[in-house]
Amino acid sequence: MIGWLIRRGLQAVLTFAAAIVILFFLMRVTPGDPLMRMTEDRQISVAEMARLKHRFGLDQPLALQFITFTSAAIRGDLGVSIYRYPDRVLDLIVARLPASLLLGGTVLLLNFTIGVWLGVLQAARRGQFIDRWLTRLSLSGYAMPSFWLALVLVYFLSTRWRLLPSAQMTDPLLDPSAPFAVRTFDLLRHLLMPAFTLAIVTIAATMQYQRTAMLEVLRLDFVLAARARGLTESQVRWRHAWRNALFPVLTLFGLWLPILVSGSVFVERIFNWPGLGSLAWEAINGRDYPLLLGTSMIVTLLVILGGVCTDLGYWLLDPRVRRP
């Protein structure tokens, strides 16, 4: 176990390092320039431009810039934002992290609890009315662009029926000293629409993977044997079948883990959700190299972490992996 963890950890660190190198240089070859963006159409002297370049270290050779960046990053310093000078990148990210974790966590929770449950239900009722309609519905959700669905929801639920707030994470007019329950309720009202938008457009994959995996297991003899021993249908379904059908969903979970920090740029923009997605959007628009690199690093980290979590899950749950 320890040996495996060390090996897997080293592999993850190497992947992360390689990803950072690629990200760093890829950003520099994309068109655009943070200073041009910052000054926009203002007249600016050559000397002033050179001074700005010097201040952000952009006049250094690329290789040197990379070394400066990495040596600082290793010490936990991701540099200073250009677009939002003089804020530090790390502070910006940390400030946005809770909102992203809340939205992403809710989406993951909704997606995997409801998705798994519906997928299992579909497999148990294979070919019946409910199975066919759930497939149709979930695929329609999958086919919907998230920004379109978000706008439709805002139009009906906020503009027309005034049921839910259309943007932000909290009501700006709410007294910050209001009781905890009131503030939580306010937060949930704001969370509902963005979370459901993202859950609806992503849940189809979970359901279909779960359905297929379940169908594959349900036709195996040990399921019949369990039924023959007198287990109830739900014991057969969950204790025997599902425990052998959760692996594809585990993989999917690892793939979706980055949504915790990335949210969805579109959905966060539409609902003005103060998460990392909106921050990344700002960083892209401003060609803010340090900030963009910082947000990308967080997503990269979660992608790699998702892989490690999946492997760890297999290791914990599948005796065939555990004892080769």
Add this chain to the structure above:
Amino acid sequence: MTPLLEVTDLVKHYLSRGLFRAGLPTRAVDGVSFEVGRGETLGLVGESGSGKSTIGRTILRLDEPTGGRAVFDGVNVFETDRETLRAMRRKMQIIFQDPFSSLNPRMAIGSAVAEGMEIHRLAPKAEIPERVAGLLREVGLDPSLATRYPHEFSGGQRQRVGIARALAVSPTFIVCDEPVSALDVSVQAQVINLLRDLQEHRGLSYLFIAHDLAVVRQISHRIAVLYLGRIVELGTTDQIIESPQHPYTQALLSAVPEPDPRRQRTRIVLRGDPPSPSAPPPGCAFAGRCFHSSKNARCTSERPEQRTVAGRQVACHHAG
């Protein structure tokens, strides 16, 4: 004494749904009747698609029957409600062909054996590990293996686990659905001997399903030969092996390897395939492949009913 299990006119049709029209039902089992006595083994032979596994599964109601009765110990299994059925399952168990798919890969074999006892509360919790150890010993496995998982076992050992799992609830009747077909010949003999010993010690009754007459004859007291969802011949093992009356039984028997090289025998090679179970011919289902010299128009027009010939049941116009 009444038989332990009495199956009358069992019918199982599968509906195939076409895209635009309802397809013809597949008549997997088409009116089958037999009995299994206490402590008896009834062998059920037939080729793939003859409906033998379907019979085993429907009488345990792992598959819902289309028609007929299966009276087990005085109760019609086909008419019990769900709760009674769950309680009855304790008395009727099943062993499967494929030792790889018949065990839950995520369950240690000890837990798999224990589960049945826990469900039916057959023993106090504290006694269960001891009972599991006893069962493993009974099927010839070391009790220390209880914490191992199925992938750590060979095919023959897995089959023994499957038998221990079935025995855990102290059944009186076990459907053995091709329990040795996936095993090496030497292991086949071991498992058959084990099943025989268990029958002797526990007074079990078996419905032993196989496609290989050579295997079935080793363990069965009586044998039923199945062809396209119907029983074509049913008699004691001696009757079937020594003097088969139905041409299909004769053909099956001629395919069994003869250990004595001095004995002469002719091999009957059947041509063609069985007809489709969704559109069986009007007469005898076997007529298309029959080699009987007196085969005539009656064979293709009138379905032969079962009648008694030389002490056993045969469904052939020309037998006897």
